[in-house]
Amino acid sequence: MCGICGWIDFRHDLGADEHAGTLAAMNRTMACRGPDQEGIWAAGPVALCHRRLAVIDIEGGRQPMHLDDDGAPPLHLVYSGETYDFRELRDELTAAGHRFRTASDTEVVLRAHREWGRRDPRGVPRRLNGMFAYALWDTAAEELVLVRDRLGIKPLYYSPTPDGVLFGSEPKAILAHPLADRTVDGDGLRRLLSFVADPAHVVFRGMREVPPGHVVRVGRHGCREERYWRLTETAHTDDLDSTVAHVRALLEDTTRRQLYADVPLCTLLSGGLDSSALTALAAKNIGTDGGTATGPVRSFAVDFAGYTDHFTADDVRGTPDAPYVHEVARWVGTEHRDVVLRTEDMMDPAVRRATLHARDLPTGIGDLDTSLYLLFRALRSESTVALSGESADEVFGGYRDFHDAGTVAADTFPWLAGRMLNRDPHDPGLLRRSVWESLDVPGHVDDLYRAALAEVPELTGPAADDPHERRMREICFLYLTRFLPNLLDRKDRMSMAVGLEVRVPFCDHRLVSYVFGTPWAFKTSDGREKSLLRAATRDLLPDSVVQRVKSPYPSTQDAGYEKALREQVAGILDEGDDAPVAPLVDRAAISARLDAGDSGIDPAPAGMARRMELERIVDLDTWIRDYDVALSV
Structure with missing residues (x-):
């Protein structure tokens, strides 16, 4: 895993000394993503910058x-x-006459472009199984x-300029360049407030994301986006038993592939079906992939001081994680560690600023970000790579919204109509x-919703x-393309902020495509959520975990947390019109x-929503100040 950035300018020689400071500044913003090595190459109209987190071929994979x-x-x-399939591709390329100088997957991708990307560069990523973002000159x-x-x-991310483009793994790399625009206009604020992943647009004016499954080609005549992959309709002909067997085979294969590393590796374990199944699969397959990782698997979980002893159930979180975590760790035989956090850890201004800087955006989800950051920071001292169960809910239909008739019928994104x-x-x-009325966030969300529905592949x-089958296919598509990207971004940013690589086996495109094409009746064959995943991994887990009702990522229930949050908001209010956030609130x-008083933490969804509003005030104020944001509303 690494951080990349660069600059193309067809009117200037970027290898000239006068540009060295700018390139160094851009690359420096990626240091957290790549603490092991750095490199800059600039010649003529191109400058490529790299920060490396060395995971495979430690010595040979320099960039x-x-x-x-x-x-x-x-x-x-x-x-x-x-x-993850670089070894198979390497064999193909060797048979075609290529002679490799390193053992890295990077060289495989580079030579693949020589062999298969000459006429159309989209031919290369179609062959790759993995998680990747790269720039080829x-x-x-x-x-x-x-x-x-x-x-x-x-x-x-990329930002077109009059004479080329700036690009980077994160907006901060682009913002380090003097040509970058720090303006956030109405479109940016709508994007910020919508709770919907927009496949391309970014909060900062003029900046874009490379959409998933796309390439962007930049030449003297500008930039153009080209798609190389999309979710499609496949006529599913397997019966239920065959479908379960194929899901298990895919899970075994993707887990085995993603265990390959030349550095210490672990799993993230929450005691839910997803992370428990992944941990069990990792324990079963570790040492069979040909890499250096061997058992027993190490597992990590986040917890809050006193959380289990004083847990209050609601209609979203019915049980604390810790008892299930420990049962799975014993059952599978992992070397397990709980990372226990306190309110003062999560409210530490330095930690909150670090999470905001990692996200580049004021997300307003508070301890859901800070606790993940602190978890990753703790386990980074013992591991460089972690496997996560992220995306299983989107792939297999795990959220309660999938199974609530009113939410399914709502004419909007289901997570906006659902409980949270x-x-x-x-x-x-x-x-x-x-401000709210001028932005027309509801209208913006509706436009995004209609555009997303238009992309759903037709059933055959x-x-x-x-x-009903058509609607459930729409719901699955919406979650995979407009909700999951937000979670993947959060996972990437919090982990890479501490130089940790997090892999997501449930995002293997073969698994996603196959399960997306299965009938909804298969996904609910036992009368509840995630039937296919449960059936495919039941033999690996204790029955208590197999039967456990989904519980979202935990959030602190310490009343002291909201008290500290209210104090921070009061401090912003005391600044009056001098507060950076004042024009918006x-x-x-x-x-x-x-003035309504501090009644402690309300664990119900309505209480969480009110708390998130306070979190957003703090985040917005800090973000506008720290990022020197120019608001244009």
Whole structure:
């Protein structure tokens, strides 16, 4: 895993000394993503920068990497991520006459572009199984190719300039360049407040993401985006037993592939079906992949001081994680460690600023970010790679919203109509009503919703005449393409902020495509959520975990947390119009919320939503100040 950035300018020589400071500044912002090595290569119109977290071929995988020994015009590459089928591809390329200088997956991708990407660079990522974001400079074509994996596991941003483009793994790399625009206009604020992943657009004006499953080609005549992969309709002909068997085979294969590493590896364990199944599969397959990782598997879980002893159930979180975590660790035989956090850890201003800096955005989800950051920071001292159960809910239909008739029928994104975020879309909350109404966030969300529905592949066969099957296919598509990217970004940013690589086996595109095409009746064959995953891994787990009802990522229930949060908001309110966030918020509404008193943590969804509004005030204020944001509303 790594951080990449760069600059293309067709009117200037970027190898000139005058640009060295700018390139160094851009690359420096990626230091957390790549603490092991750094490299900058600049010549003519191109500059490629790289920070490396060494995971495979520690000595040989240095970047930028160049292919200039085969008599053809050179290719130059900066690469972030992992290609899990690189050994098979290496064998193919060797048979085609390529001679490798390293044992890294980076060189495989570079030579793959020589062999299979000459006419169309999209031919290369179609062959890759992995999570990746990379930039390739083709000297013969004078073209930069930006490539992002199918589901957008690894981030990649770009910002067109009058004479080329700036790009980076994170917005902060682009913002380090003097040409970058720090303005956040109405479109950016709508993106920020919508709780919907927009496949391309970014909060900062003029900046874009490379959409998942796309390449961006940058030449003298501008930038163009080209798709190389999408979710499609496949006529599912397997019966239920065959489907379960195939899901198990895919899970075994993707887990085995993702255990390959030349550095210490672990799993993230929450005691739910997803992470427990993954941990059990890792324990079963570790040492069979040909890599250096061997058992027993190490596992880590996040917990809060006193959480289990004083846990209060609600209709979202019915049980604490710790008892299930410990049962799975004993059952599977992992070397387990709980990372126990206190309120003062999560409210530490330095920690909150670190998480905000990692996200580049004021997410307003508070301890859900800070606790994940602190978990990753703790386990990084013992491991460099972690496997996570992220995306199983989106793939297998795990959220309660999938199974609530009212939410399914709602004419909007299900997570906005469901239990966690359900609120009156016309209620500005703690924002100024004039700002909220001028932004028309509900209208923006509806536009995004209609656009997403238009992308859903048409059903074929008998299922095409079943309205419920069609709607459930839409729900699955919406979660995979408009909700999951937010979770993947959170996981990537919090982990890479401490130099930790987190792999997500449930995002294997073969598994995602296969399960997406299965009938909804298969996904609920035992009358509840995630039937296919449960059936495919039941033999690996204790029955208590197999039967456990889904519980989301934990959130602290310590009343002291909300008290500290209210104090921070009160401090912002005391600044009056001098507070950076003042133009956006309703001071009277905030004051009334604070005057209502501190009744402690309300674990119910409504209480969580109110707390998130306070979190957003703090995050917005810090973000505008720290990022020197120019608001244009």
